Amino acid sequence: MHILIVEDELGIVQFLQQGLQEEGYLVTTANDGSKGFELVQNHQYDLILLDWMLPKINGLDLCKAIRIKDQHTPIIFLTAKDTVQETVAGLKAGANDYIKKPFSFEELVERIKVHFRHKKEDKELTLGTIKIDLSKHIVLKNEEEVTLTQREFELLTYLIQNKGKVCTRNQILKDVWDINFEYDTGVIDVFMNAIRKKLNLKIEEDYIKTIRGIGYIANDL
Amino acid sequence: MHILIVEDELGIVQFLQQGLQEEGYLVTTANDGSKGFELVQNHQYDLILLDWMLPKINGLDLCKAIRIKDQHTPIIFLTAKDTVQETVAGLKAGANDYIKKPFSFEELVERIKVHFRHKKEDKELTLGTIKIDLSKHIVLKNEEEVTLTQREFELLTYLIQNKGKVCTRNQILKDVWDINFEYDTGVIDVFMNAIRKKLNLKIEEDYIKTIRGIGYIANDL
DNA sequence: TGTTAACTTAATGTTCCCTTAAGATTACGC
DNA sequence: GCGTAATCTTAAGGGAACATTAAGTTAACA
Numbered sequence: 001m002h003i004l005i006v007e008d009e010l011g012i013v014q015f016l017q018q019g020l021q022e023e024g025y026l027v028t029t030a031n032d033g034s035k036g037f038e039l040v041q042n043h044q045y046d047l048i049l050l051d052w053m054l055p056k057i058n059g060l061d062l063c064k065a066i067r068i069k070d071q072h073t074p075i076i077f078l079t080a081k082d083t084v085q086e087t088v089a090g091l092k093a094g095a096n097d098y099i100k101k102p103f104s105f106e107e108l109v110e111r112i113k114v115h116f117r118h119k120k121e122d123k124e125l126t127l128g129t130i131k132i133d134l135s136k137h138i139v140l141k142n143e144e145e146v147t148l149t150q151r152e153f154e155l156l157t158y159l160i161q162n163k164g165k166v167c168t169r170n171q172i173l174k175d176v177w178d179i180n181f182e183y184d185t186g187v188i189d190v191f192m193n194a195i196r197k198k199l200n201l202k203i204e205e206d207y208i209k210t211i212r213g214i215g216y217i218a219n220d221l
Numbered sequence: 222m223h224i225l226i227v228e229d230e231l232g233i234v235q236f237l238q239q240g241l242q243e244e245g246y247l248v249t250t251a252n253d254g255s256k257g258f259e260l261v262q263n264h265q266y267d268l269i270l271l272d273w274m275l276p277k278i279n280g281l282d283l284c285k286a287i288r289i290k291d292q293h294t295p296i297i298f299l300t301a302k303d304t305v306q307e308t309v310a311g312l313k314a315g316a317n318d319y320i321k322k323p324f325s326f327e328e329l330v331e332r333i334k335v336h337f338r339h340k341k342e343d344k345e346l347t348l349g350t351i352k353i354d355l356s357k358h359i360v361l362k363n364e365e366e367v368t369l370t371q372r373e374f375e376l377l378t379y380l381i382q383n384k385g386k387v388c389t390r391n392q393i394l395k396d397v398w399d400i401n402f403e404y405d406t407g408v409i410d411v412f413m414n415a416i417r418k419k420l421n422l423k424i425e426e427d428y429i430k431t432i433r434g435i436g437y438i439a440n441d442l
Numbered sequence: 443t444g445t446t447a448a449c450t451t452a453a454t455g456t457t458c459c460c461t462t463a464a465g466a467t468t469a470c471g472c
Numbered sequence: 473g474c475g476t477a478a479t480c481t482t483a484a485g486g487g488a489a490c491a492t493t494a495a496g497t498t499a500a501c502a
Contacts, residue, residue, distance in 0.1 A: 071339070084325040091331040097318070104305040110312040118292070136440075137387040137432055149459060150434040185462060189479060197481095212469065212478065370448055406451055410490060417491095433459075433489065443502100450497070457490080467480065472473100 001116055002026045002044075006036035006062065007051040007078070016049065019105050020112075033057025040066050045073055047115055050095070052079035052086070060093050067094035074115040078103065125160045127218050128207045130199060132157055141199050148198060151176070155191050156199075159208060159218040168215040192216065222337055223247040223265075227257035227283065228272040228299070237270065240326055241333075254278025261287050263401055266294055268336055271316070273300035273307070281314050288315035295336040299324065346381045348439050349428045351420060353378055362420050369419060372397070376412050377420075380429060380439040389436040413437065 003025045007013050017027045030036035032055040052059040077090045082100040090098045125132040131140040139146045173179040224246045238248045251257035253276040273280040298311045303321040311319045346353040352361040360367045394400040
């Protein structure tokens with residue numbers, strides 16, 4: 001997650017940058033409005049922290065300018081301007097949140113996280129060149145869609161969710177087929193075969209390995 | 222836009238309800254946590270305003286409970302609990318914003334609008350050559366008007382609003398029919414059929430795809 | 443209150459997927 | 473290398489889910 005900080009007070013910039021990097025974010029900084037505008041024009045950020053009083057272009061105008069081209073990147077004001085009128089103006093300009101200085105770093109981090117919650121959500125499972133998009137219910141191999149049946153889809157999803165762990169036949173029967181007693185007619189084999197065929201998995205790129213006498217395991221190579 | 226207020230202080234409830242209705246919102250209120258929970262379980266709201274200190278179930282627990290089933294409806298805390306720790310706890314529980322009492326109504330409205338910005342954006346819903354104009358309540362295919370019944374309209378709108386995401390039969394029953402228990406007589410199929418027929422959608426040009434065993438998905442091609 | 447449109451249920455037709463089983467192939471122990 | 477057991481592969485039957493149509497029920501409106 002890449003955060004852009006547009007702020008001119010060096011102390012605050014350093015404080016924010018260090019703190020956010022420790023939180024695991026990639027941070028870029030701009031120390032005036034026009035620099036910030038330039039960066040936004042040419043790069044994609046996941047979130048923008050914006051001071052109001054800035055050299056060259058003030059934060060409010062910058063916010064409006066950003067919103068002309070980009071309606072989606074979350075913008076959070078971080079400013080000493082603390083009146084209701086200013087807050088409202090900031091939000092009207094297109095900001096998603098408005099935090100008044102002095103602020104608690106902990107709260108800032110939490111308010112940032114609010115905007116990242118949904119990004120994490122759309123879980124995309126991957127296994128080598130295979131991608132599963134759960135919300136779209138599709139499987140891609142090398143960016144090409146592969147149509148699987150419901151069971152095939154569930155089985156593949158299960159294996160990838162348990163990537164790196166051996167899945168025994170009994171576990172698979174229990175979790176994918178909801179069969180809780182010892183009973184195997186060879187269904188699993190049939191579906192494994194179908195999956196391997198449809199995904200065109202050759203033995204040398206065996207993302208899905210057979211563990212004889214036990215079950216199967218999915219693995220990135 | 223339908224807002225749910227969960228708050229026990231009558232004065233505040235009335236103040237909020239009246240103010241928000243004047244802003245053009247549809248407002249429902251609950252005066253304790255369990256009532257609020259019940260409403261959320263059985264209805265769809267566009268935003269929830271939540272007090273912290275509530276009879277029966279407190280706001281924090283209610284927030285967490287809502288988030289188990291529903292990760293998307295914006296939740297805004299509106300509470301006298303004003304420490305950083307409490308703010309962080311509220312946000313961590315799944316809230317999208319946290320406003321401390323006493324608050325400015327003007328700011329509240331603006332912060333609410335933040336969450337509705339994107340909804341307004343897609344007032345004109347489209348799916349391939351299909352267009353829905355919500356304000357006029359009409360559907361166009363290739364610029365030609367197609368007359369749908371109410372349910373057909375709602376179902377199509379729902380699918381297009383969730384374009385690119387799989388809608389399960391249960392979700393559809395819940396959100397379009399407001400049926401919250403396992404119960405399917407085949408109504409959905411009948412309406413899907415009607416929609417496909419009226420919009421002249423062949424299965425091979427699958428703007429609306431059937432996902433066997435799951436539900437349906439709308440997709441631009 | 444009668445008529446009509448819309449919604450729901452029920453019945454039938456159709457498609458496609460899951461399962462089974464049986465033969466072919468591979469892995470492993472001796 | 474040979475035999476055995478596990479796995480792979482294939483194809484067909486049966487069944488579940490969906491599509492479609494029609495009939496029954498409700499709701500709306502004149």
